Structures are given as C-alpha cells and as structure tokens.
Amino acid sequence: MAADDVDDVRDAADVREATTTATNPEAIGYTLGEPLVDTASPDGPLAERWRRRRFEAKLVSPAGRRERTVIVVGTGLAGGAAGASLAEQGYRVVQFCYQDSPRRAHSIAAQGGINAAKNYRNDGDSVRRLFYDTVKGGDFRSRESNVYRLAEVSTEIIDQCVAQGVPFAREYGGLLDTRSFGGVQVSRTFYARGQTGQQLLLGAYQALSRQIAAGRVEMHPRTEMLDLVVVDGRARGIVARDLLSGRVETYLADAVVLATGGYGNVFHLSTNAKNSNATAIWRAHRRGAYFANPCFTQIHPTCIPRSGAHQSKLTLMSESLRNDGRIWVPRVPGDDRPPAAIPEEERDYYLERRYPAFGNLVPRDIASRAAKQACDEGRGVGPGGQGVYLDFADALARLGRATVAERYGNLFEMYERITAEDPYEVPMRIYPAIHYTMGGLWVDYDLQTTVPGLFAIGEANFSDHGANRLGASALMQGLADGYFVLPATLGDYLARQPREDVPADHPAVHEAVGAVSDRLYALLSNNGDRTPDAFHRDLGELLWEECGMSRTEAGLRKALEQLPALREDFWRRVRVPGEGRQLNQSLEKAARVADHLELAELMCLDALHRGESCGGHFREESQTRGRETGEDGGGEALRDDAGFSYVAAWEYAGAGEPPVLHREQLHFKDVHPTQRSYS
Amino acid sequence: METALPTVLGMALATRTDRRPSPARLLWRSTIGKKAVMAVTGLIMLLYLVSHLLGNLKVFAGPDEMNGYAHWLRTVGEPFLGHEWFVWLARCVLLAAVGLHGVSAYQLSRRDLAARPVPYAARRRATARDSYATRTMRWGGVILALFLVWHILDLTTGTVNPRGRAGHPYENIVATFSTWYGNAIYVVAMLALGLHVRHGFWSAAQTLGVNRPRRERALKATANALALVLTAGFLSIPLAVMTGVVS
Amino acid sequence: MNLRLRIWRQPGPAAEGALTSYDITGVSPDMSFLEMLDTLNEQLAERGEEPVAFDHDCREGVCGACGMVINGQAHGPERTTACQLHMRHFADGDTIVVEPWRAAAFPVLRDLVVDRGALDRIIGAGGYVTAPTGSAPEAHATPVPKESAETAFENAECIGCGACVAACPNGSAMLFTAAKVVHLGELPQGAPERDSRVLDMVGQMDTEGFGGCTNTGECATACPKGVPLPSIAAMNRDYLRAVRRGGGR
Structure with a gap:
C-alpha cells in the first residue's frame, strides 16, 4: 500500500461536517472515572527514555530469580519469546497454551513480514522514521514513548532472530533482503517468503523448547486459563482447565504475564485461528485490569469472501495483490452476469474513480469501507453479494502470465484451492474481514496492567498501534515485548515485592476456583436447544453489521440493546453435550462465546462513546463533507483531536453495572498530529 | 515446578548428557546407525554378487573355463596366502555381512512393527513411491536367506546337489538346472533378488547420506540398472541350461 | 452432496474405539473437510450426541x-x-473413512x-x-549464501502436523526430525551445535518409540509442505x- 504516508496537513476544523454527538456518559451508559496516567514512563528526551528506564529498574539477583515463579499464558511471538527469555534469565517459568503444542499459536499465520529500522538499504530509514510512521499510521492514538521504544528495539529483534536460525530471505551476496510494505517509502520489512510469522514463531518456540527440556520452563499445553487469582490487590496466579482431563487447577506465582493475543474472534468470522479467544484478557478485566480502546479493530480488505453459512473462518491474502489488481463491481445493482460478460463501460472501478491519486492502493480501512459500500448498494458479486472483483486481466496483458505468476503465484494457488476458480481466467473475489485488534488490556510503559503483577504483552495489550496498525508491525511488537521489554521491566516489579507464598487454600484461590467451576457447571447442566456456535454466529453478524467497518450511533445503540438479550438467551438456551471431566470441545467453545458476548458489549459502548473517526474506527457521523455529491475529499474519516486525543481505559464495575471510563490523555511533543487525506 | 537449576545463572547451559557412548555403540543402538550397518553390509554383498555374476558367466565358455576359474579362486593370493585362504576370508566377510544384515533387519523390523501397531481400516491405492520392491523388502529378505542356505548346500557343499561332485561346478550347475525344482527355486530367488537390490541400493544410498536432490534420479536409475543386470545375468544360466545352450 | 462418514470414535485414551457410521446431507462442495465435520458436529450436538473431537486451529x-x-x-x-x-474432491454418495493418526508414539486421546x-x-x-x-551479534555479521538460506527455508516450512509419521508404515519421525536438522545445519548460526544436535534429536526420536526409516518415501508424499525426501539423506549424513567425529564433545 502506498498511502499511509501522506503528509497532507489539513485543519480538521475546516472540513468537519457535523460535530460528533455529545458524549454524555449517562446517555450512553457509563460513568466517568479518574483520569489515568502512565507513571512508569520516564520523561526527558524520547531517545533516552528506554535506556533510562532500564537503568533505573531494580534488579533481581541471580539467586533471587531462582526463587521467583512467573506464569506466562500463551506461546505466540510475545509469549514464546517472553517465556524463553525469562527462563534464560533464571526465573522459574510456568507456561500455558490451549493448543497441543506451543508451536501452533496463531502468530504462525502472519504472512507479510517484520519491520525493523536497520536502514540496510541506505534509503533514509531510521528509528525516528519508523517511530513517526507508526504514530502516524496509528492515527495519533498511541503513546509516543512506547512507540519510540518499539522502533528502537526493532533492530535488535532482527539480530536475535537471525542468531536463532530464522531463515529470512537473502540476496545473492548473502545479506538480508528487505521489501517495502504497508505504504511506507523505505524498504524496512524483513521477510521469509509468505511465512514470516511461522518462521519467527518457530525461532521463539525452539528457544522455549530448549528451556522446557532444561526443566526451567514447566510447559502446560492443552491447558486454558479461565480466571485470574488476585491476592491483596496483586496478580498471584491463574485458574486453568486441563483440556484433556477437564481438571480445574490453580497455579500460583509471583507475577502473571498474559500473551493471549487479540479478540478478533468476537466477530465469529475473522482471520484469527478458530480457537483464538478473549477469555484470558476478559477474565483479567473482570478482576480489575482496565480494557483500553476495545473498539479499535482492524479490517483487512483482501480476504477470500465467505462461501456459505458453513464458513468457519476467513482466509487473508497478502495486500500486495492490490499493487497489480484492479478492484471493481458492476455499475448497476443486481447485475449477475459473469464478469467477462460485463463490458468495460458497465464496470465501476470505484477506488480509481474516488481516489484518483492512490487508486487501488488506498489504505486498508478506506479500501474496506468502499467495498462494503458497494456491496450495501447491491453491487456486490459472488454468493450472497458479499464480494468485489480484484481483476488481473490488465496486469496479465501488461506483464504477461510469467511475471504475474512470479509475483503472486502462491496467492493465486491458495485462492484457487479454496474457491476452485482460476484467477488467471476469472477475476478474484475479495471481501474485507476482521484481522487484528489494536485495543486490549491497558498497560503502562512497563507493560503492566492496572492490576499490579499482571502484565500483558503482544496483541493482548493496547500499547503501540493506536487506532490502526501498520503492516508488518504486529510481529515486531510481539517480539519486542517478549524478548526485550518485558524481561527488562518485570524484574523491577519483582524486585520491589517481598517474596511470600500464597497458601493454596487462600480464600481468593477458593473464590476463583469456585467461580470457574460454577460457570462450567452452569454451561454443562443447561439443557438447552442451541449450540454455542449458533450463538457465536448471531453475535458475529450483529457485531459485523453494527460495530464493523463503519459505525453509527443508531446502529451501536441497537447493538447495545440487543446484546444483553442475546447473552440472556445464551445462558437460557445453550446446549453443551458431554461431561466436564474429559476433552470437551463444545464446553471450551461455550465458555469462550460466553466471554465474547460480554466483551462485545464493551466494544460497542467504546465505539459509541468515541464520537470521532480514527484509524480502524469509522463513525459515519464524523466524516468530511461531500460524500453524497462525490466531491473530492468527501466522506473521509474525520478525527477529533480536541475531543478524543486519549486512550479510553475501561474499568469493570461489576455485573450489570455501567463500566467506568478512565481517560489517559495523549501528548504529542515530537510529532504533530495531521489529518489523513487520500483523494 | 521442580526444576534442575544450573549452578551458574546467565550462562548458556549444558542441557545434555556429558558423555556419549562409543561410536560403535552409538551406531548399533540407534535406528540410523543400525540402518547404516544394513546399508554397508548390503553393499558388500552387492559387490560380491557382481563379481559372482561375472564369474558365473564363464559357464558360457564351457566346462574347462568354468572349472578352471573355480580352481583359480582357491589359489588366489598364493604363495602369500595359503591354499583356499582367500576363499575362506571372503566367506568370513560375507558370513559376517549376512549375519549383521539379518540381525539388523530383524531388530529394526520388530521395532518398526511395534511403532505402528494399529493398521488403518481404509486401504488406499499404492502411490508411485511405494513400489512393490519397497513393500516386499522383508519377505524378499527372508526368501533370499532361505535361498542362500539351499544354494550353499547345493553348489558349495554339494549336499543336496543331484550330482554333487566337488571341484566340478560346471557339471553341478547343469545338474541343478536340469531339475524343475532347481529352476523354480532359482527363478523365484533371482526375482526376489532383483526387487531387493532395486530398493536396497537406493535405500543404502539414502541411509548413507549419498542421496541429494540432484542425484535422486541418477541413483534410482543405477538401482534399477543393477537390479536388472543382476537378475537377467543370473537367470541367463538356468535359461541356457533349459534351452540346451549349456549342457 | 450426501455422504456416508465412517469416523473413529474413542471416548478416551484407555477406552476401546470403533468406526461409527454417520450419514450427512447437504454438504457443499465449497466446504473444507473440517467445515464438513463442523456441520456434522452441530447436527450431533443438536441431537444431544457428543460431537467428534478433532484438533484444528x-x-x-x-x-x-x-x-x-x-x-x-x-x-x-x-x-x-x-x-x-475441500469437499469438491469427493463425489456425492461417497463413503469416507476418517481415522486418527496411527503410531505408537502418538497415542489416541x-x-x-x-x-x-x-x-x-x-x-x-x-x-x-x-x-x-x-x-546476538549484528544480523549482517555473518552472510549466508542464498542457496543455503533457501534450503534452510524449504525445511523450516515443516508445520509439525505429524502426517509423515502417520503415513509411514513404520511410524517413523525421520522426515520431521530431518527437516529441523537440515534447516539449522544449513545455516552458519547452527553450525557449532551441528553434531550434538543431530545425535540428540535422533536419540530422542528413538527413545520416543518411533520406528526406523525404510526409505519408502511415504512421508514426503504425504507432507503437506513438501519437505523433500533427500533431507533424510542429509540427516543420515x-x-x-557426528558419530565418526566422536559425538560433538
């Protein structure tokens, strides 16, 4: 994509169509709490902060580390890297994943690459430029200090991964190859064909495996965290279910690290793995961890459309396809002729028409919304009218089949395997899908949540991507958190805590185990008539419609009305066959859907309260004027810096109680917020 | 959570056992090592078979040539070696090769069968790679072992040979191939040999690490050629006796 | 499409199992095999029967x-x-037999x-x-020849699914082990531990009860990622x- 880097600075006030609706807490259903401040971040020059933080951090002695146990939940890039690194430092690590092996975490499916400010190409890249691109790409809704650190650490990640034997793509001279990605003008993305996530994850997994074999990481595969144990205000352990035996057990530790990924599966259909879920972060939220910016979800425009109601997940194809493919739909709604039968003048290349400067290469969110608009107008193609054409006919004529095959051969193959259509002959059909969640547990500069001793890393936290994530930055953030940031900051927390064991019969432990057991029992004994999947589909449809690519006050209010009813219906009618003391995938699913139903409500509430459009969050009320008239620059996202330049951190106030909003004001000293424009 | 923590933290840890068994032990204990033993002994036997075939083809040159060759074999290395020393040396090496090959095969087979105790209910069609030769290695090996016993009793010791005159292999050979069962046993065994060599040679190359992506085709072609030449070569003798070319 | 499925049902690791027949109707050719099983499972759950457990993510x-x-x-x-x-590779009326991976080292759960x-x-x-x-040293401190990087990558593509073991008549994990040995052995970063790595990994492989390799090539034919058979030769090499050199110590 070539467009995330426009430097068109416009005054937001000039183009505002309508001020967003007054965000009166009571009218929306939340209460306003104390402002939140990130006290862990040092001040001073940006470039000095991380060095300063590390120096000022208290250290745990080598002998002391042996005495300290850290629980890490999740084994993706962030969790795998953290588990291995902490064990190397000498901590006792107890780690969990729901998969049968730590190697299967969903980081494995990332295709594109990983950014790093190495400037190997001598093309003007620098830590500062990566920092700037990331803050700007995030639509100025992230913290400067966090993002700067991310950019700084990025170079070390590449060194680390190469040393582990990650087979990055190389040039003939034997040096690392890079490519340009995500619309930036520098070539800073390192990659391993289309399997960068897999290779990076295997690197972390192998480092973790070494520690497991050495007995310094106690690994619990097929074990799912179902609750957090908080003792005297500090996170001291988790309650987890052994998915094979069904046993619910407590694991106690000195600190707990959540590396459980994002919550995209709230939408039922997403590019996430089928079993990815929000239970760990949601349960932590219910135990006191604030949830930040839940409405910031990212939609990827080039996914393979669903083929029917049986669809279980969506498959993403690299965005690079838009470099040579042209996106179009029929000009007239309801035109169901095969694509080849539609003459040129009856096609609408809507991106080229509306955004002549960027054409098919507009950013993800714009391309996605435009596709949805076309389909909403009845001009969508394929089954159910949920798709648009991505046509390579021109590219094939211009470049020849061989060149196209060289560039996109593997993607064409993948597409054909799934759809049985040959993209060399028939245009591809694509449709947007939920892909990544920028929101997550609120963390400070140390990656610590509002529950002392509970840390969140990787996609599970909200920290670095603001309202929109740049391509090839998710892998960077996961590994930065896991290899470098957490291992440096966790020690500071532990060094400041007296070492004391929590007795296994502590009331807080009993309470947590009891809560989990009760919930599971309720699911198992509820002799209803609908499967968890059926409810998940309903939830996904509602959320996709009202809290998906574009959101309106009316739609969000409707969703907020319907969600409690759906949740009630779930608890009344869900049916979970089988028993608890065995491998029971229906039970696992039901418990996850139950949490998704709760989180969805917070997402809609957050989306409703944030009356601006920014990044992946598009509120139809907040857009530039002139969409209907087709005026240049009309209908684009309009950010409201005066009203919403803050992180929305939500506190759980109890079942049925309105959540409490804590705002963390964002300050931009090193970059000046600008408004995006692509027309 | 019990862990064996290192005494010194922060250094790269020795996570493995400190001493390994001797190379011979390591080989004999591991599946790859034992397979390498099979490969090497198999190649020794293969080498022997090639020279054995070359010697046997002297049968076409008539009884004098053949018997002379047989006699010469017993004098190889003289006067440095004593009479028949070379033959006995070769027999010892071959016996060891057969023994090691057989024991390894037996032990590996037992292990392999134990590693896949439950068969699949659905049988699928054989793939290109899964040739008949591959699937018949075990039974083929047993057939060859039995044949070997008969073959030695027949033509080396002459115990079961219809004629059994020591020092006159030509006549003994003709006698064997003048019986229907002699021909039958021999033909079956030589077909088994061809199949065994066909997969065995390729397998040995793979086991000893000689195979590389670029050599794969050449190795398979060599295996096929060897199998064909050996089978055809050995079968030419009973065929010649049956058709009266040799009598 | 209407299909008859014969699926291995086994309630637990120690329990007896058996192939059970299910008739399933309305299968779309666009479904993936797992989506077809999802559909079956939903039908089973609605009838109050226990769904078929299978790993997927x-x-x-x-x-x-x-x-x-x-x-x-x-x-x-x-x-x-x-x-x-995808189900389009099957025909209406087919009987499909679905069984778990079979190997002594992979007990059915x-x-x-x-x-x-x-x-x-x-x-x-x-x-x-x-x-x-x-x-870690600076990433560009050690250049890696492109060819080595490519070979390493080809082997690093292994997804650890275990199809090689399941397809092997001997339940052998040679291709899986070889893929990692070759991946790391090809790279200069992996060179110092090359000998000990192969000895230890093969030692563990044998300890786990996998069978030996008879070079049938079934593994490479079944491998969804195309890890090549010559990788086994490279591991043997x-x-x-490593044995010759005294085991890397």
Missing part, C-alpha cells in the same frame, strides 16, 4: 494442528492439510485427537540454536559424520 494450513487419515491417506487425497482440503508431544520433545532435545536473548 488456524484453518489456513500452517499451524499444523489438524490431521486425520482420510480414506487411508494422511490429510486426504490432496497434498495439503485437512483444513485446506479421544476420537481423532492424538498426543503429538513426542515431536515437541524431539525439538527440545536439540532442535534449536543456543542464542539467549540479548547475546550428518548423523554418521
């Missing part, structure tokens, strides 16, 4: 979680994972779910480069050299 063919023997073939008739196999922990332990025995976080 990414459904994009890269996590390696899914794996089942379909009509006698690991991952079914196409060279891909079960999640990327329930229905189609097996324990593949042995593969993790093989990696733990040596399938890594010892490079503790923070100790490494192993024999």
Whole structure:
C-alpha cells in the first residue's frame, strides 16, 4: 500500500461536517472515572527514555530469580519469546497454551513480514522514521514513548532472530533482503517468503523448547486459563482447565504475564485461528485490569469472501495483490452476469474513480469501507453479494502470465484451492474481514496492567498501534515485548515485592476456583436447544453489521440493546453435550462465546462513546463533507483531536453495572498530529 | 515446578548428557546407525554378487573355463596366502555381512512393527513411491536367506546337489538346472533378488547420506540398472541350461 | 452432496474405539473437510450426541494442528492439510473413512485427537540454536549464501502436523526430525551445535518409540509442505559424520 504516508496537513476544523454527538456518559451508559496516567514512563528526551528506564529498574539477583515463579499464558511471538527469555534469565517459568503444542499459536499465520529500522538499504530509514510512521499510521492514538521504544528495539529483534536460525530471505551476496510494505517509502520489512510469522514463531518456540527440556520452563499445553487469582490487590496466579482431563487447577506465582493475543474472534468470522479467544484478557478485566480502546479493530480488505453459512473462518491474502489488481463491481445493482460478460463501460472501478491519486492502493480501512459500500448498494458479486472483483486481466496483458505468476503465484494457488476458480481466467473475489485488534488490556510503559503483577504483552495489550496498525508491525511488537521489554521491566516489579507464598487454600484461590467451576457447571447442566456456535454466529453478524467497518450511533445503540438479550438467551438456551471431566470441545467453545458476548458489549459502548473517526474506527457521523455529491475529499474519516486525543481505559464495575471510563490523555511533543487525506 | 537449576545463572547451559557412548555403540543402538550397518553390509554383498555374476558367466565358455576359474579362486593370493585362504576370508566377510544384515533387519523390523501397531481400516491405492520392491523388502529378505542356505548346500557343499561332485561346478550347475525344482527355486530367488537390490541400493544410498536432490534420479536409475543386470545375468544360466545352450 | 462418514470414535485414551457410521446431507462442495465435520458436529450436538473431537486451529494450513487419515491417506487425497482440503474432491454418495493418526508414539486421546508431544520433545532435545536473548551479534555479521538460506527455508516450512509419521508404515519421525536438522545445519548460526544436535534429536526420536526409516518415501508424499525426501539423506549424513567425529564433545 502506498498511502499511509501522506503528509497532507489539513485543519480538521475546516472540513468537519457535523460535530460528533455529545458524549454524555449517562446517555450512553457509563460513568466517568479518574483520569489515568502512565507513571512508569520516564520523561526527558524520547531517545533516552528506554535506556533510562532500564537503568533505573531494580534488579533481581541471580539467586533471587531462582526463587521467583512467573506464569506466562500463551506461546505466540510475545509469549514464546517472553517465556524463553525469562527462563534464560533464571526465573522459574510456568507456561500455558490451549493448543497441543506451543508451536501452533496463531502468530504462525502472519504472512507479510517484520519491520525493523536497520536502514540496510541506505534509503533514509531510521528509528525516528519508523517511530513517526507508526504514530502516524496509528492515527495519533498511541503513546509516543512506547512507540519510540518499539522502533528502537526493532533492530535488535532482527539480530536475535537471525542468531536463532530464522531463515529470512537473502540476496545473492548473502545479506538480508528487505521489501517495502504497508505504504511506507523505505524498504524496512524483513521477510521469509509468505511465512514470516511461522518462521519467527518457530525461532521463539525452539528457544522455549530448549528451556522446557532444561526443566526451567514447566510447559502446560492443552491447558486454558479461565480466571485470574488476585491476592491483596496483586496478580498471584491463574485458574486453568486441563483440556484433556477437564481438571480445574490453580497455579500460583509471583507475577502473571498474559500473551493471549487479540479478540478478533468476537466477530465469529475473522482471520484469527478458530480457537483464538478473549477469555484470558476478559477474565483479567473482570478482576480489575482496565480494557483500553476495545473498539479499535482492524479490517483487512483482501480476504477470500465467505462461501456459505458453513464458513468457519476467513482466509487473508497478502495486500500486495492490490499493487497489480484492479478492484471493481458492476455499475448497476443486481447485475449477475459473469464478469467477462460485463463490458468495460458497465464496470465501476470505484477506488480509481474516488481516489484518483492512490487508486487501488488506498489504505486498508478506506479500501474496506468502499467495498462494503458497494456491496450495501447491491453491487456486490459472488454468493450472497458479499464480494468485489480484484481483476488481473490488465496486469496479465501488461506483464504477461510469467511475471504475474512470479509475483503472486502462491496467492493465486491458495485462492484457487479454496474457491476452485482460476484467477488467471476469472477475476478474484475479495471481501474485507476482521484481522487484528489494536485495543486490549491497558498497560503502562512497563507493560503492566492496572492490576499490579499482571502484565500483558503482544496483541493482548493496547500499547503501540493506536487506532490502526501498520503492516508488518504486529510481529515486531510481539517480539519486542517478549524478548526485550518485558524481561527488562518485570524484574523491577519483582524486585520491589517481598517474596511470600500464597497458601493454596487462600480464600481468593477458593473464590476463583469456585467461580470457574460454577460457570462450567452452569454451561454443562443447561439443557438447552442451541449450540454455542449458533450463538457465536448471531453475535458475529450483529457485531459485523453494527460495530464493523463503519459505525453509527443508531446502529451501536441497537447493538447495545440487543446484546444483553442475546447473552440472556445464551445462558437460557445453550446446549453443551458431554461431561466436564474429559476433552470437551463444545464446553471450551461455550465458555469462550460466553466471554465474547460480554466483551462485545464493551466494544460497542467504546465505539459509541468515541464520537470521532480514527484509524480502524469509522463513525459515519464524523466524516468530511461531500460524500453524497462525490466531491473530492468527501466522506473521509474525520478525527477529533480536541475531543478524543486519549486512550479510553475501561474499568469493570461489576455485573450489570455501567463500566467506568478512565481517560489517559495523549501528548504529542515530537510529532504533530495531521489529518489523513487520500483523494 | 521442580526444576534442575544450573549452578551458574546467565550462562548458556549444558542441557545434555556429558558423555556419549562409543561410536560403535552409538551406531548399533540407534535406528540410523543400525540402518547404516544394513546399508554397508548390503553393499558388500552387492559387490560380491557382481563379481559372482561375472564369474558365473564363464559357464558360457564351457566346462574347462568354468572349472578352471573355480580352481583359480582357491589359489588366489598364493604363495602369500595359503591354499583356499582367500576363499575362506571372503566367506568370513560375507558370513559376517549376512549375519549383521539379518540381525539388523530383524531388530529394526520388530521395532518398526511395534511403532505402528494399529493398521488403518481404509486401504488406499499404492502411490508411485511405494513400489512393490519397497513393500516386499522383508519377505524378499527372508526368501533370499532361505535361498542362500539351499544354494550353499547345493553348489558349495554339494549336499543336496543331484550330482554333487566337488571341484566340478560346471557339471553341478547343469545338474541343478536340469531339475524343475532347481529352476523354480532359482527363478523365484533371482526375482526376489532383483526387487531387493532395486530398493536396497537406493535405500543404502539414502541411509548413507549419498542421496541429494540432484542425484535422486541418477541413483534410482543405477538401482534399477543393477537390479536388472543382476537378475537377467543370473537367470541367463538356468535359461541356457533349459534351452540346451549349456549342457 | 450426501455422504456416508465412517469416523473413529474413542471416548478416551484407555477406552476401546470403533468406526461409527454417520450419514450427512447437504454438504457443499465449497466446504473444507473440517467445515464438513463442523456441520456434522452441530447436527450431533443438536441431537444431544457428543460431537467428534478433532484438533484444528488456524484453518489456513500452517499451524499444523489438524490431521486425520482420510480414506487411508494422511490429510486426504490432496497434498495439503485437512483444513485446506475441500469437499469438491469427493463425489456425492461417497463413503469416507476418517481415522486418527496411527503410531505408537502418538497415542489416541479421544476420537481423532492424538498426543503429538513426542515431536515437541524431539525439538527440545536439540532442535534449536543456543542464542539467549540479548547475546546476538549484528544480523549482517555473518552472510549466508542464498542457496543455503533457501534450503534452510524449504525445511523450516515443516508445520509439525505429524502426517509423515502417520503415513509411514513404520511410524517413523525421520522426515520431521530431518527437516529441523537440515534447516539449522544449513545455516552458519547452527553450525557449532551441528553434531550434538543431530545425535540428540535422533536419540530422542528413538527413545520416543518411533520406528526406523525404510526409505519408502511415504512421508514426503504425504507432507503437506513438501519437505523433500533427500533431507533424510542429509540427516543420515550428518548423523554418521557426528558419530565418526566422536559425538560433538
């Protein structure tokens, strides 16, 4: 994509169509709490902060580390890297994943690459430029200090991964190859064909495996965290279910690290793995961890459309396809002729028409919304009218089949395997899908949540991507958190805590185990008539419609009305066959859907309260004027810096109680917020 | 959570056992090592078979040539070696090769069968790679072992040979191939040999690490050629006796 | 499409199992094999029967979680994972037999779910480069010839699904182990531990109860990622050299 880097600075006030609706807490259903401040971040020059933080951090002695146990939940890039690194430092690590092996975490499916400010190409890249691109790409809704650190650490990640034997793509001279990605003008993305996530994850997994074999990481595969144990205000352990035996057990530790990924599966259909879920972060939220910016979800425009109601997940194809493919739909709604039968003048290349400067290469969110608009107008193609054409006919004529095959051969193959259509002959059909969640547990500069001793890393936290994530930055953030940031900051927390064991019969432990057991029992004994999947589909449809690519006050209010009813219906009618003391995938699913139903409500509430459009969050009320008239620059996202330049951190106030909003004001000293424009 | 923590933290840890068994032990204990033993002994036997075939083809040159060759074999290395020393040396090496090959095969087979105790209910069609030769290695090996016993009793010791005159292999050979069962046993065994060599040679190359992506085709072609030449070569003798070319 | 499924049902690791027949109607050719099983499971759940347990996660063919023997073939008739196999490769009225991976080292846990922990332990025995976080030199300090990087990548593509073991008549994990040995052995970063790695990994492989290799090539035919058979030869080469050199100590 070539467009995330426009430097068109416009005054937001000039183009505002309508001020967003007054965000009166009571009218929306939340209460306003104390402002939140990130006290862990040092001040001073940006470039000095991380060095300063590390120096000022208290250290745990080598002998002391042996005495300290850290629980890490999740084994993706962030969790795998953290588990291995902490064990190397000498901590006792107890780690969990729901998969049968730590190697299967969903980081494995990332295709594109990983950014790093190495400037190997001598093309003007620098830590500062990566920092700037990331803050700007995030639509100025992230913290400067966090993002700067991310950019700084990025170079070390590449060194680390190469040393582990990650087979990055190389040039003939034997040096690392890079490519340009995500619309930036520098070539800073390192990659391993289309399997960068897999290779990076295997690197972390192998480092973790070494520690497991050495007995310094106690690994619990097929074990799912179902609750957090908080003792005297500090996170001291988790309650987890052994998915094979069904046993619910407590694991106690000195600190707990959540590396459980994002919550995209709230939408039922997403590019996430089928079993990815929000239970760990949601349960932590219910135990006191604030949830930040839940409405910031990212939609990827080039996914393979669903083929029917049986669809279980969506498959993403690299965005690079838009470099040579042209996106179009029929000009007239309801035109169901095969694509080849539609003459040129009856096609609408809507991106080229509306955004002549960027054409098919507009950013993800714009391309996605435009596709949805076309389909909403009845001009969508394929089954159910949920798709648009991505046509390579021109590219094939211009470049020849061989060149196209060289560039996109593997993607064409993948597409054909799934759809049985040959993209060399028939245009591809694509449709947007939920892909990544920028929101997550609120963390400070140390990656610590509002529950002392509970840390969140990787996609599970909200920290670095603001309202929109740049391509090839998710892998960077996961590994930065896991290899470098957490291992440096966790020690500071532990060094400041007296070492004391929590007795296994502590009331807080009993309470947590009891809560989990009760919930599971309720699911198992509820002799209803609908499967968890059926409810998940309903939830996904509602959320996709009202809290998906574009959101309106009316739609969000409707969703907020319907969600409690759906949740009630779930608890009344869900049916979970089988028993608890065995491998029971229906039970696992039901418990996850139950949490998704709760989180969805917070997402809609957050989306409703944030009356601006920014990044992946598009509120139809907040857009530039002139969409209907087709005026240049009309209908684009309009950010409201005066009203919403803050992180929305939500506190759980109890079942049925309105959540409490804590705002963390964002300050931009090193970059000046600008408004995006692509027309 | 019990862990064996290192005494010194922060250094790269020795996570493995400190001493390994001797190379011979390591080989004999591991599946790859034992397979390498099979490969090497198999190649020794293969080498022997090639020279054995070359010697046997002297049968076409008539009884004098053949018997002379047989006699010469017993004098190889003289006067440095004593009479028949070379033959006995070769027999010892071959016996060891057969023994090691057989024991390894037996032990590996037992292990392999134990590693896949439950068969699949659905049988699928054989793939290109899964040739008949591959699937018949075990039974083929047993057939060859039995044949070997008969073959030695027949033509080396002459115990079961219809004629059994020591020092006159030509006549003994003709006698064997003048019986229907002699021909039958021999033909079956030589077909088994061809199949065994066909997969065995390729397998040995793979086991000893000689195979590389670029050599794969050449190795398979060599295996096929060897199998064909050996089978055809050995079968030419009973065929010649049956058709009266040799009598 | 209407199909008859014969699926291995086994309530637990110690329990007896059997093939059970299910008739399923209204299967769309666009469904993946796993989506077809999802549909069956929903029908079973609605009837109050226990759904068929099977491992799955990414459904994009890269996590390696899914794996089942379909009509006698690991991952079914196409060279891909079960999640990327589509029902259009079957015909209306077909009977499809679905069984779990069969190997002594992969005990069945329930229905189609097996324990593949042995593969993790093989990696733990040596399938890594010892490079503790923070100790790495600058990435460009050691150039790697493009050809080595490509070979390493080709082998690093292994997803650890276990199809090679399931397809092998000997239940051997040679291709899995070889893929990692070759991946790391090809790179200069992996060179210092090359000998000990192959000895330890093969040692662990043997300890886990996998069978030996008879070079049938079934593994490479079943491998959804195309890990090549000559990788086994390369591992054998490494192993024999390591033995010759006295085992890397």
